[in-house]
Every structure is written in structure tokens, then in C-alpha cells.
Amino acid sequence: MTYYSSDIKKDLTHLEKCKYFDEWLDIVKEILLNDEFQKRKYFRHHKGRLWDHVTEVSYYSFLMAKVHHADSKVCAIAGLLHDFYPKAYKYSKELDEIDHDYVTDVKKKQSIFKMHGFSHAEAAAINSKKYFPNLVDDKIFSIIKTHMFPLNISKIPKYKEGWIVTYVDKKLSIGLINKIRYMIDKDKKTVDY
Numbered sequence: 001m002t003y004y005s006s007d008i009k010k011d012l013t014h015l016e017k018c019k020y021f022d023e024w025l026d027i028v029k030e031i032l033l034n035d036e037f038q039k040r041k042y043f044r045h046h047k048g049r050l051w052d053h054v055t056e057v058s059y060y061s062f063l064m065a066k067v068h069h070a071d072s073k074v075c076a077i078a079g080l081l082h083d084f085y086p087k088a089y090k091y092s093k094e095l096d097e098i099d100h101d102y103v104t105d106v107k108k109k110q111s112i113f114k115m116h117g118f119s120h121a122e123a124a125a126i127n128s129k130k131y132f133p134n135l136v137d138d139k140i141f142s143i144i145k146t147h148m149f150p151l152n153i154s155k156i157p158k159y160k161e162g163w164i165v166t167y168v169d170k171k172l173s174i175g176l177i178n179k180i181r182y183m184i185d186k187d188k189k190t191v192d193y
């Protein structure tokens, strides 16, 4: 089972390169090279890999932060870790082979508020702090914890960067990546692909 690779660029070919790509990579390299984080290549997310989803949210949040004069480093880190929950919510054979503990028992009945959509943001914040205590400060913790707004109506993003990550996550989850590119290009004329 070879999920781990130190050649992270090879696993980022889904991101459209712009002149800020290397700056983004420098910020998030430590996370991308982490063994636990690389297991997200085997976590499923909608129809693809969680790895692809979180790297996209991170990269496009980072770019949008540049456009909107927010903290792009915070957006890059929080975007990458926003779905770093410890257990997969969809079955994956590869993950089961690494360790059965990664697999949630989907047959187990749960109250609605314990279901993935409601519970994973807080679980991801706690897990992120556990693996990356040097990178996850109170602000990043809060952004991860509130990223499911408005599904989690009581957890409202407190920071501009939190609204960016929440927004980009929603757009990408419904397949609107082109719209994000368009919006960044059009609004600020600056991100310069």
C-alpha cells in the first residue's frame, strides 16, 4: 500500500498553476508531507479523493485571500485542514487495509447531530490541533470548526478568512471551480494566471 510520496508536486497536478503556486506550496508543505495527512488520498470525498478536495480548497482560498486582502497564509492552512477529520465517512478498501479504525461503521445508527455533516468540522479542528499544534492557532481552529455554516447554524465564522474558506468549500463541493477562477480573475484583475 503506497499512499506516501515525498514528491508532492506529482500529486498536485489537478491545481492550475499560477505565479503564486510556489508561495502556496511553501506554506503548506509541512502538512502535505505528513504521513497521516497523506492517508487522505484514500479518504473518499463525493466522487473523488479527499486529498484533491482539500488541496483545492486550500489553494483557491489562498488566492481569494490575496484578492480580498485577507491573510492568505491562514486561508492556505485552514483550507487544507478544514476536512482533516480522523475517520472516513465512506468506505474505502485501501483505508480498511491500512487500519480498520479509519473506517466508520455506517450501519451504526446515530443521532442526526452526530452524523458526518454536523460533526466533522469540530472533529477536524481537534484532529488538526493534535497533528499540527505549531500551525493551528485559535483563529485557524475556529475557521475549521465553523466551516460547515450554515448547516451548523450555531457555528458562524468569526473571521474574514473563515468566510473565504467556507465559501470556497461550498463552491468546490458543488463543482464550481471554474466560477472561482472566473471570480478571482474578474474581481481583482490581479491573480494573474
Ligand SMILES: [Fe+2]
Pocket: 082, 083, 120, 121, 147, 148
Ligand atoms: Fe467539511
Ligand SMILES: [Fe+2]
Pocket: 053, 057, 082, 083, 169, 173
Ligand atoms: Fe470540504
